[in-house]
Amino acid sequence: MLIDTHAHLDYPDFAPDFDDVLRRANEAGVTRIITIGTSVESSRRAIALAEKYPNVYAVIGVHPTTADESGEDVITPLRELAKSPRVVAIGETGLDYHRLPSIELAKQRKAQVFAKALQSSTEEQIEADIHDGAYKSKQASLFEQQLDLAAELGLNVVIHQRDAWEDTLEIIRPYSGKLRGVFHCFGGSLEQANEVLDLDHLVSFTGIVTFKNGTAVREVAAQIPSWKFMVETDCPYLAPVPFRGKRCEPAHTRIVAETIAAARGISLDDVAAMTTQTAQEFFRFNRT
Numbered sequence: 107m108l109i110d111t112h113a114h115l116d117y118p119d120f121a122p123d124f125d126d127v128l129r130r131a132n133e134a135g136v137t138r139i140i141t142i143g144t145s146v147e148s149s150r151r152a153i154a155l156a157e158k159y160p161n162v163y164a165v166i167g168v169h170p171t172t173a174d175e176s177g178e179d180v181i182t183p184l185r186e187l188a189k190s191p192r193v194v195a196i197g198e199t200g201l202d203y204h205r206l207p208s209i210e211l212a213k214q215r216k217a218q219v220f221a222k223a224l225q226s227s228t229e230e231q232i233e234a235d236i237h238d239g240a241y242k243s244k245q246a247s248l249f250e251q252q253l254d255l256a257a258e259l260g261l262n263v264v265i266h267q268r269d270a271w272e273d274t275l276e277i278i279r280p281y282s283g284k285l286r287g288v289f290h291c292f293g294g295s296l297e298q299a300n301e302v303l304d305l306d307h308l309v310s311f312t313g314i315v316t317f318k319n320g321t322a323v324r325e326v327a328a329q330i331p332s333w334k335f336m337v338e339t340d341c342p343y344l345a346p347v348p349f350r351g352k353r354c355e356p357a358h359t360r361i362v363a364e365t366i367a368a369a370r371g372i373s374l375d376d377v378a379a380m381t382t383q384t385a386q387e388f389f390r391f392n393r394t
């Protein structure tokens with residue numbers, strides 16, 4: 107038995123053949139799927155799926171890259187949604203500095219460079235700093251609200267982190283002992299993985315472990331202590347080899363687990379047993 111601990115089943119990608127997607131997962135031994143909300147609306151859809159399908163569970167949250175469109179207060183609507191016993195954690199939430207407004211602005215400026223004169227670089231820099239600062243502080247506020255809600259409800263948290271390692275750890279550090287997080291789609295070094303484990307958090311691995319250029323993360327997956335990691339697809343993204351570039355789906359969790367088993371020199375059954383038990387302890391499957 108395998109658990110896909112991170113899927114986006116509410117995305118329109120799965121609408122045309124949803125039942126087939128679930129059937130293929132089941133045939134591959136992926137008997138439980140956790141569907142992850144990325145906004146209040148997406149979280150509502152995740153719960154609806156979890157209430158309809160017995161082997162689907164929901165995690166509810168607001169993704170940092172949707173911060174711009176999100177309201178200032180997310181704790182109130184999420185607290186209301188968390189009343190569903192099908193909600194097993196909060197997230198995905200965290201920080202993502204990959205596409206800061208200043209970078210987008212710079213790209214636009216580059217395109218316009220012949221059309222109009224550039225502003226002075228200091229002026230431009232100040233403007234960029236203001237935009238980036240506002241964007242980062244909105245993400246931080248949403249992240250903290252979701253950590254507060256998780257602590258309040260006794261739930262753990264699914265964490266998204268991209269190009270924001272130090273700030274993410276700084277925000278989550280005061281919550282140590284109150285909740286645990288899983289750093290999903292882990293792509294960092296073994297040192298960073300250990301930093302996460304030292305704070306009593308976990309990591310989870312996606313299809314990236316199967317990529318030709320995934321050597322570093324495959325090595326982390328080989329060396330990390332047992333019982334400290336889970337497997338996921340992050341579908342519809344990150345389909346493992348040989349499906350790379352196509353739509354990913356929960357059945358592919360098996361390929362992720364097989365790749366980690368080979369890297370660790372153990373059996374698929376061993377990886378399935380340890381990651382499933384870890385997921386069963388991390389997510390609150392039996393809320394009533």
Ligand SMILES: [Zn+2]
Nearest residue numbers: 112142198340
């Ligand atoms: Zn995700």
